[in-house]
Amino acid sequence: MTRLAFLLLAILALGGCGGGEQKTEIVIQRFFGECGAVYGQSIDVRAAESECGILTTLINRFEAENPDIRLSVNVVAWPGYPQLAAQIAAGDPPDLVTMHQSVISDYQGRGLLEPMDGVLREAGIGPQSFTAAGRLGVTKSGQTYGMPWDTIGRLFHVNTRLMAQAGLMRDGRPILPNSPEELLDHARRFRAATGKPYLIQAHVNAPDTHVGILYTYLLAQGAVIFPDARHIRLNTPEARRIVALFRQIQAEGLTTRNQDFPGATASFINGEGGIFPTGTWMIGPYDAEAATPGQPLYKSYAVLPFPHLWGRDAAFVDGHAWVMPRRDRTPAQRQALARFLRFLAAHNFDWTRTGHLPAFQAVLATPEFRALPHRADIAAMAATGAQLPDYVRRQSAIQGLIGEELEAAVTGIKPVEQALADAERRVNELLSQIL
Amino acid sequence: MSAGARRTGLSTPALIGVIFGAMIMVAPLIWTLLLSFKSNADLMRDSATAFSGPYTLENYGAILQGSQVFRWLLNSAIVSLGTTAGVLILCSLAGYGFARLEFPFRRTLFVFVLLGLAIPEQAVILPRHQLFAELHLHNSYPGLILPGLVAPFGVFFMTQYFRAIPRELDEAAMLDGASRFKQFWKVLLPLTIPAQATLGVFTFLGSWNDYWWPLISATRSDRFTLTVGLASSQMNYAQTSGLGFLMAQAVFASIPILIVYIIFQKQIVRAMAGAAVR
Numbered sequence: 255m256t257r258l259a260f261l262l263l264a265i266l267a268l269g270g271c272g273g274g275e276q277k278t279e280i281v282i283q284r285f286f287g288e289c290g291a292v293y294g295q296s297i298d299v300r301a302a303e304s305e306c307g308i309l310t311t312l313i314n315r316f317e318a319e320n321p322d323i324r325l326s327v328n329v330v331a332w333p334g335y336p337q338l339a340a341q342i343a344a345g346d347p348p349d350l351v352t353m354h355q356s357v358i359s360d361y362q363g364r365g366l367l368e369p370m371d372g373v374l375r376e377a378g379i380g381p382q383s384f385t386a387a388g389r390l391g392v393t394k395s396g397q398t399y400g401m402p403w404d405t406i407g408r409l410f411h412v413n414t415r416l417m418a419q420a421g422l423m424r425d426g427r428p429i430l431p432n433s434p435e436e437l438l439d440h441a442r443r444f445r446a447a448t449g450k451p452y453l454i455q456a457h458v459n460a461p462d463t464h465v466g467i468l469y470t471y472l473l474a475q476g477a478v479i480f481p482d483a484r485h486i487r488l489n490t491p492e493a494r495r496i497v498a499l500f501r502q503i504q505a506e507g508l509t510t511r512n513q514d515f516p517g518a519t520a521s522f523i524n525g526e527g528g529i530f531p532t533g534t535w536m537i538g539p540y541d542a543e544a545a546t547p548g549q550p551l552y553k554s555y556a557v558l559p560f561p562h563l564w565g566r567d568a569a570f571v572d573g574h575a576w577v578m579p580r581r582d583r584t585p586a587q588r589q590a591l592a593r594f595l596r597f598l599a600a601h602n603f604d605w606t607r608t609g610h611l612p613a614f615q616a617v618l619a620t621p622e623f624r625a626l627p628h629r630a631d632i633a634a635m636a637a638t639g640a641q642l643p644d645y646v647r648r649q650s651a652i653q654g655l656i657g658e659e660l661e662a663a664v665t666g667i668k669p670v671e672q673a674l675a676d677a678e679r680r681v682n683e684l685l686s687q688i689l
Numbered sequence: 690m691s692a693g694a695r696r697t698g699l700s701t702p703a704l705i706g707v708i709f710g711a712m713i714m715v716a717p718l719i720w721t722l723l724l725s726f727k728s729n730a731d732l733m734r735d736s737a738t739a740f741s742g743p744y745t746l747e748n749y750g751a752i753l754q755g756s757q758v759f760r761w762l763l764n765s766a767i768v769s770l771g772t773t774a775g776v777l778i779l780c781s782l783a784g785y786g787f788a789r790l791e792f793p794f795r796r797t798l799f800v801f802v803l804l805g806l807a808i809p810e811q812a813v814i815l816p817r818h819q820l821f822a823e824l825h826l827h828n829s830y831p832g833l834i835l836p837g838l839v840a841p842f843g844v845f846f847m848t849q850y851f852r853a854i855p856r857e858l859d860e861a862a863m864l865d866g867a868s869r870f871k872q873f874w875k876v877l878l879p880l881t882i883p884a885q886a887t888l889g890v891f892t893f894l895g896s897w898n899d900y901w902w903p904l905i906s907a908t909r910s911d912r913f914t915l916t917v918g919l920a921s922s923q924m925n926y927a928q929t930s931g932l933g934f935l936m937a938q939a940v941f942a943s944i945p946i947l948i949v950y951i952i953f954q955k956q957i958v959r960a961m962a963g964a965a966v967r
Binding site for chain 2: 283285287288289290291292327328329330331332336337339340341343344345346515516519520523524539542543549
């Protein structure tokens with residue numbers, strides 16, 4: 255009898271070892287930094303601040319609400335692509351990864367990403383629910399290769415106090431130019447009235463700044479930048495017009511000079527110029543300055559899309575997305591991924607508090623989104639925002655090449671035409687080498 | 690001649706030159722230290738505020754509160770110490786072999802090892818990554834330690850050191866009946882301690898500071914080394930809106946190196962002066 259009792263106990267103990275709740279584990283890999291010290295235990299999404307804080311809290315919240323799923327989170331050094339490439343090469347990529355929409359083509363073109371139409375359908379998310387910019391960002395070769403998470407782009411960050419001093423405010427809103435001539439006129443008036451440059455620009459080691467401006471106004475003029483996957487078209491009248499304008503602004507001293515991005519940021523915060531064309535991601539820090547009494551930017555900050563200088567309204571944008579590297583997954587893991595994606599989509603508004611624009615059409619229309627500072631002013635970018643064609647690969651490397659040449663042209667080191675010709679040649683060489 | 694010049698044995702112009710050079714060398718370190726004690730918001734407005742108060746420990750607090758920072762510290766210590774121990778053992782044995790033993794193709798093999806000095810890590814990183822993937826060594830301590838054990842410079846260094854030790858010592862030990870291993874272990878190895886210390890310090894420093902291989906081999910955050918872990922905790926545009934935190938990370942990651950330097954200062958200086966091999 256005793257022996258039998260022991261046997262039963264042993265069976266129960268063994269059962270206890272192997273059983274219990276079976277959690278489905280999925281591996282999430284993301285950038286945006288690590289902030290476990292502050293948000294490691296928090297599930298209060300509305301109370302979280304910053305990209306890292308909001309995303310960490312969202313993940314905690316999902317795990318709390320879905321006890322049958324375990325999210326194993328890898329926080330990688332920005333932007334995380336060396337690690338991802340290594341993981342793919344080693345045959346062990348994560349299940350879900352943050353990726354810039356402009357980078358998706360690089361991985362999708364090599365068959366390293368899984369189309370997500372199926373898993374999104376399972377999550378109840380249709381591509382029609384994405385914003386136009388978001389949809390463009392994740393649609394490659396007719397399939398959806400990611401769930402867009404936001405739209406990021408460049409904006410005119412404005413010091414309204416200095417603009418008022420120059421008479422460039424109407425009804426409490428900055429007056430932005432409507433043509434290149436008007437831009438120069440405003441800039442000259444601004445300098446005469448304030449003694450400061452109209453534009454603050456990061457010219458040093460900031461290729462993306464120049465490229466953002468160039469692409470935006472090329473798109474506005476309806477120019478075809480990449481006629482096919484192997485060629486760029488830059489030495490054109492449209493491009494020369496844009497670069498010549500910014501060269502003139504530089505030559506007339508209507509912009510700051512020789513500053514890198516941190517330097518330009520400090521200049522803007524300290525009220526050393528009127529307008530800083532930089533990204534959506536700086537809205538938060540500048541708003542904080544605008545809310546701090548005694549700071550030069552106090553109650554003097556507005557942000558608007560790039561002004562309409564040529565053609566139509568346009569904005570070159572990028573965005574973050576969640577993508578699925580190709581790998582074997584169990585049905586339970588697929589289902590867990592679908593649930594996580596549905597959860598993220600439902601909380602897209604929370605992410606927009608970072609300053610980025612939403613990736614879901616429904617969020618754009620909500621009163622709570624429009625009540626966020628400046629969002630109503632910039633929401634249009636979610637519709638006007640455009641990306642490069644889905645066949646363009648190595649966009650980051652291309653930006654580096656073009657940025658170098660534009661830096662040389664704008665600062666007067668090279669004639670505009672030569673810089674554009676050199677940029678075109680260098681990019682075409684790069685594109686010809688892609689396997 | 691000034692008192693300082695008399696004390697150091699340098700002429701006054703030379704002393705001024707040395708002080709000037711030292712100031713240039715130290716300035717970035719002091720700048721880094723000052724920035725690390727300033728709030729990120731202050732530095733975003735103007736990095737020159739580093740020269741005046743108020744100073745804060747908040748950036749260091751943020752590092753120490755990081756959920757995995759002590760895990761990364763432990764990983765770095767295990768990897769660096771493991772690599773250092775492995776390099777010392779292998780290079781000592783190889784150095785002794787090349788310096789004292791006669792075996793077929795010894796010279797050819799030595800030249801072959803030295804050729805490793807001419808091959809940059811970048812040239813072998815892809816096949817190595819593939820090999821480690823096949824062997825399931827990524828995200829493991831062996832995966833982080835093994836590549837560091839390939840140390841042609843260490844082999845060369847120890848070979849030269851063993852060659853400089855008089856052969857009479859081996860012969861005396863042999864006459865006393867010591868086996869080949871005993872000669873190595875009891876007689877020659879203790880004489881190579883200065884070289885071991887030099888090689889150990891440089892190996893430890895190199896391994897501690899290594900970024901690239903851990904970045905692509907340790908892709909799970911619980912396997913990150915300190916350098917990779919700290920980089921992962923940075924947000925984009927950290928150089929603009931998180932400069933103080935960035936600099937505090939640099940200081941924090943340097944502390945163990947500083948401790949190693951303080952302990953082994955004499956050996957490092959001797960190594961730098963090329964005096965270790967005598």
